[in-house]
Amino acid sequence: xxxxxxxxxxxxxxxxxxxxxxxxxxxxxxxxxxxxxxxxxxxxxxxxxxxxxxxxxxxxxxxxxxxxxxxxxxxxxxxxxxxxxxxxxxxxxxxxxxxxxxxxxxxxxxxxxxxxxxxxxxxxxxxxxxxxxxxx
Numbered sequence: 001x002x003x004x005x006x007x008x009x010x011x012x013x014x015x016x017x018x019x020x021x022x023x024x025x026x027x028x029x030x031x032x033x034x035x036x037x038x039x040x041x042x043x044x045x046x047x048x049x050x051x052x053x054x055x056x057x058x059x060x061x062x063x064x065x066x067x068x069x070x071x072x073x074x075x076x077x078x079x080x081x082x083x084x085x086x087x088x089x090x091x092x093x094x095x096x097x098x099x100x101x102x103x104x105x106x107x108x109x110x111x112x113x114x115x116x117x118x119x120x121x122x123x124x125x126x127x128x129x130x131x132x133x134x135x136x
Contacts, residue, residue: 002069005048005106009055010087016045016057020072023048023057023085038090043078044070047107054093055085058104082107 001019008014013026017035021043024035039057044066047058059082062075070078080101084094 001071002044004046005058007048007050009050014048014050014055016048018045019070021045021059021070021078022072023055038087039083039085039092041083041092042073043080044073047082047104049107049109051109051111053087055087056107056109057083057085058107059083059097060103060105061101063102080104 001017004016004018006013006015012028015024015026015035016022017024017037020037021041022037023039023041023045024037026035038055041057041059043059044062045057046060047056049056059079061080062070062073062078064075067075079097080103081095081097082104083092085091086093
């Protein structure tokens, strides 16, 4: 339900099957092709980017008004954050959750940056930016 962020990568079409908290792919873009679930995640999946053999997937909490659209994600267990999926193994390689956050609408992979940081004041968010350096 609620397919989101359909992207081509490495010869396949990838998508977030949002209502089930899944990262999935369509091996060949052909009529009648079915999706193959690569990984299930603890949130409404929305936002997808790739870097090498990793996928970055945004996760949102299932809020009350979205419960009918997320039959495969228990609202009480849903989380807000970003998960990094190892595409070779199909499992979570890293994740970062915002305990007070609710929605992630999209994610992007920015190639060629010397360091990975969020656009926050370093004095106010040094711990977050320090943690992100380990993901880069």
